[in-house]
Amino acid sequence: MRIRVLFFGMLKDLAGYSSDSIDLPEHARVADVLRHYEERIPRMRELVTSMAMSVNQEYAGVDVQLKPGDEVALLPPVSGGADSADETSPVQPARGRRYAAIVRERIDTQGLLDKSKQPEDGAAVAFEGVVRNNSRGRRTLYLDYEAYEAMALKQMEQLALQALSNFRIRDVSIVHRLGRLEIGETSVAIVVASAHRAAAFEACHWIIDTLKRTVPIWKKEYFEDGAVWADGEAFPDEVAGAQGTYSGKTAS
Incomplete structure (x- = not known):
């Protein structure tokens, strides 16, 4: 199956292009996309633990299964420059x-x-x-x-x-x-x-x-x-990413 892959920031510079199309076997996962580009862009391996991924414009973990025509984005840490904020509990339904x-x-x-x-x-x-x-x-x-x-x-x-x-x-x-x-x-x-x-x-x-x-x-x-x-801050825990979950092996 064919999927589209997007690169941004420093990853775009490393790859030398902003988008690509690749063919993957049926039932491939986001981890297989990472492995594909690690083999072709060795320096990307150093960045995997600080990256996030998305599938069809939604943050996604490495175990997400892909479908033909999916759009996968490889995202370096976004431009930081701010202190971390504490999470706040909802106090009312959204209105306004x-x-x-x-x-x-x-x-x-x-x-x-x-x-x-x-x-x-x-x-x-x-x-x-x-x-x-x-x-x-x-x-x-x-x-x-x-x-x-x-x-x-x-x-x-x-x-x-x-x-x-x-x-x-x-x-x-x-x-x-x-x-x-x-x-x-x-x-x-x-x-x-x-x-x-x-x-x-x-x-x-x-x-x-x-x-x-x-x-x-x-x-x-x-x-x-x-x-x-610009150096980016680490993605927060609630953003699904590669850190702690990606082994570099092809998903079965």
Whole structure:
């Protein structure tokens, strides 16, 4: 059976291409995809324990069985830069307005705020992730963001829905920009509206920390003497990945 395989971030650089099609035997599993590319890209073996995989835009473990036409993505750790957030127990059924988008133009944070605020709100909190002019002790020229777009948007929508369930808030907007970003430009904006400021601050903090660990978006940092993919944080336990489960043997 034939499946499509996608590569992102540093894995794309190692492979030398962003997508591939391979033929696998019937009843093959995600582990067989990993083994196939480990044999052809030896350096990938070093990265397996920090990777995650997805099948048809959903995170998947190595034992997931594949079907003809499936789309498998090999995902390096997403671009980090945030502290880990504690999990929060749901306090109410999800209700309220949610909005998620991936764009390539300038993010209008003020416009998001204006659309978010309603007379019943006592607080509206906005967070902007901004491109800074230095990283790793070197002067940054610009950043370039890429994403597994369909899956990233789905994950952002789920994140907004979960925030509405986990916190006493009324409105959530999450917008991430892709492509080349110059120093000082906004890469991600999050706006949360609520009757009370504490819930709005807590929800905004939780959203950005979780987004930075789970949404498949990567950034490449460009310097005067070269470029590197930003180090990503380890995927959280709830994201199915290869760590601790992959032996390198073909699934039977």
